[in-house]
Amino acid sequence: MRKAFKYRLYPTRQQDRAMSAMLETHRRLYNDALAARKQAWEQEQRSVSYGEPSGQLKSARKTNRFLAATNFSSCQATLRRLDRAFQAFFRRVKAGETPGHPRFKSRNRFATVEFPSVGDGCRFDGRCVSFQHIGRVKIKLHRPIEGQIKTISYQREADGWYVVCSCDLGDVNPTPADGPAVGIDLGLKAFLVTSEGERVAPPHSYRQAQAALRRAQRKVARRQKGSTRRAQAVHALHKPHQRIGNRRRDFHHKTARALVTRYGTIIHEDLNIRGIARSWLAKSTLDVAWGSFLHILSYKAEEAGVTVMAVPPHQTTQACSRCGALPKVLKTLADRVHSCSYCGYVADRDLNAAQNMLRLGSSLQDKTCADGQCVS
Numbered sequence: 001m002r003k004a005f006k007y008r009l010y011p012t013r014q015q016d017r018a019m020s021a022m023l024e025t026h027r028r029l030y031n032d033a034l035a036a037r038k039q040a041w042e043q044e045q046r047s048v049s050y051g052e053p054s055g056q057l058k059s060a061r062k063t064n065r066f067l068a069a070t071n072f073s074s075c076q077a078t079l080r081r082l083d084r085a086f087q088a089f090f091r092r093v094k095a096g097e098t099p100g101h102p103r104f105k106s107r108n109r110f111a112t113v114e115f116p117s118v119g120d121g122c123r124f125d126g127r128c129v130s131f132q133h134i135g136r137v138k139i140k141l142h143r144p145i146e147g148q149i150k151t152i153s154y155q156r157e158a159d160g161w162y163v164v165c166s167c168d169l170g171d172v173n174p175t176p177a178d179g180p181a182v183g184i185d186l187g188l189k190a191f192l193v194t195s196e197g198e199r200v201a202p203p204h205s206y207r208q209a210q211a212a213l214r215r216a217q218r219k220v221a222r223r224q225k226g227s228t229r230r231a232q233a234v235h236a237l238h239k240p241h242q243r244i245g246n247r248r249r250d251f252h253h254k255t256a257r258a259l260v261t262r263y264g265t266i267i268h269e270d271l272n273i274r275g276i277a278r279s280w281l282a283k284s285t286l287d288v289a290w291g292s293f294l295h296i297l298s299y300k301a302e303e304a305g306v307t308v309m310a311v312p313p314h315q316t317t318q319a320c321s322r323c324g325a326l327p328k329v330l331k332t333l334a335d336r337v338h339s340c341s342y343c344g345y346v347a348d349r350d351l352n353a354a355q356n357m358l359r360l361g362s363s364l365q366d367k368t369c370a371d372g373q374c375v376s
């Protein structure tokens, strides 16, 4: 299992300059390689893959003193990053989606330098991280690092530098948790409702901070392009963005932790998040960011031996969770209460959906158990 650990870095002024310069070199490497691919395609209809720019890198480092002052493997990592952007682009074209072409990165959109293998240009000695051409940088180790460090990257955020260590924790085989099963309905009125009737209110962090964000954005818009004052305003815009992200992540971690400690099986709807995010629900959907929550939930569950299941969302909102019957008249989004005309069960709409998920998930689980027995 892979897990990332993030720590604050405290570089000296000299190291700070060196880190900025190295980041800038990587940004130019990325943009130059992108320009070369674009040109090859437009002028010769020739597609360039990762191998070509990677092969040229060695000779470029002999003549370009900025490239020479970087770690070779980290340059390759940046080129691979561009290659991944193109692979994703081609995949979207194939799938018939509206593809956004990989774009040139401005200074505000390029924040990370990756060192793909520990010991090659970077090292962690328990107190400091050392980067080739930068030196030993002090780190705030606010929690112990676990497992074996595989890759290290440093990144710039609104309030300074951070280091992210991706660690291999080996095979995690905890004893299966024996808590009860629960169904959770992710929604907009409540962030989630459990099949036991518990409601967790949605985080309004984004909307709260939106006023501050709007003011900061207006400031950027009013200032002249390319001016120093505009650059300052763009910089000030990073702060509210960072705060919103931090608050949301914190909420997701705490909500997921609370579920994992109490239950042995968690069943949720298999959401087509991207489909919903494009519709009119967009702002609220992005606000609650179900996708990142489910990701956090799944790895917390894996560590604790808790099973997480996604069930197909067909009819979980419509069917009655007590008798299984479908209503004669389907509910619309405005109908907040489930009321069954067959068995008379009345419940909150989201609670009924969560109970349906629990029922569906449990039956699927029983079925796989039964199938397993048939084989043996």
Ligand SMILES: [Zn+2]
Pocket: 320, 321, 322, 323, 324, 325, 340, 341, 342, 343, 344, 345
């Ligand atoms: Zn019923």
